[in-house]
Amino acid sequence: MSGFTFHLPGSVLRDRAEMKPYYIKLTEGLAARGHRVTLALHDRVTLLSEVASSDDFHIVDHGSQRHARVLNTGIAYIYPFWNLDPWGIRALSSIAKKSFDPKVVEADLATLFTNRLRKRWVAARKSRYEQPQNRTDIPAGCIAVFLQSEGHRDVMETCHLDLRQMVKALMARDDPRPIVIKPHPRDHDPTTRRFLNRIAGRDPRIQIHDANIHDILAQAAVCVTINSAVGIEAMMQGVPVVLCGQTDFHHCAVTVKTAADMDAAITQATQTEWPHDAFLYWYFGMNCMNAGKDTLIDDFLARVAATGYRLSP
Helix, strand or coil: CCEEEEEECHHHHHCHHHCCHHHHHHHHHHHHCCCEEEEEECCCCCHHHHHHCCCCEEEEECCCCCCCCEEEEEECCCCCEEEEECCCCHHHCHHHHCCCCHHHCCHHHHHHHHHHHHHHHHHCCCCCCCCCCCCCCCCCCEEEEECCCCCCHHHHHHECCCHHHHHHHHHCCCCCCCEEEECCCCCCCHHHHHHHHHHHHHCCCEEECCCCHHHHHHCEEEEEECCCCHHHHHHHCCCCEEECECCCCHHHCEECCCHHHHHHHHHHHHCCCCCHHHHHHHHHHHHCEECCCCCHHHHHHHHHHCCCCCCCC
8 A cells, every 4th residue: 555654843742742643644644544644744845855865655744845745734714624736735735727617616515615614613702823702893894904923934935015015015004994993813913003002192193992803894884904814704704805815716816916907906806706605615625625524535635646646556
């Protein structure tokens, strides 16, 4: 049978209780079918040499390196969906280069699928990070801005505009609508708060809120972010999205690459009828792994076989 090496964080190797259910299902399911499964530390420096020195197929947690016998995997923004991709995960995944055509997506399936997402996330008022459950009054028709931590490596590698450039580009627009800004819950840099307090004191349109993401989106005319998962959550609510960084879900949004592009991007986003249901089904249902499905092992092996790797019977 085939051999699979899973390159995982050191915390998982030290304590198997730290292993996510997705990896438990994959490793145990493959072993039950007779495949040889090995766990290894994910070391970005030595990964490719480790791959070259073995005949196994390699699954890399939060990876972004390319090899014929490597698939990179990680949460695809929301549970239970995972990237399993030859390029990387989320902003770095190969989904970015695929073509999305809503006409080839079955509308009834897309609506059913997206309604399930809405029930799980929007109706439950849940997000990837813990959200306050008390309801907050947000001004209707606002421009909703969701920040990310600039200390996060992937954000800095993939942004076209950084946090300050994005916000200043919005402030420079001749638009009377409130600009509601939600800081990232994991951004503990005091300079971010000082910046936000400073601009709020200068521009009466600026409001800083730590409210539940879904309360803000419910009142938003448009969602602006670098490449946060909130763009996906905005699509669940039918809110147009403007992105200020590299993403693999740009197909159903407008991407800004310079501050001068912001005004036109807001106009384009709010005047376009976006096929959000079709896109969410295409992205998650057709291009990601669903860790909750009974067919996870078969879907995984099909994805491996699609790379050209010959699976041993």
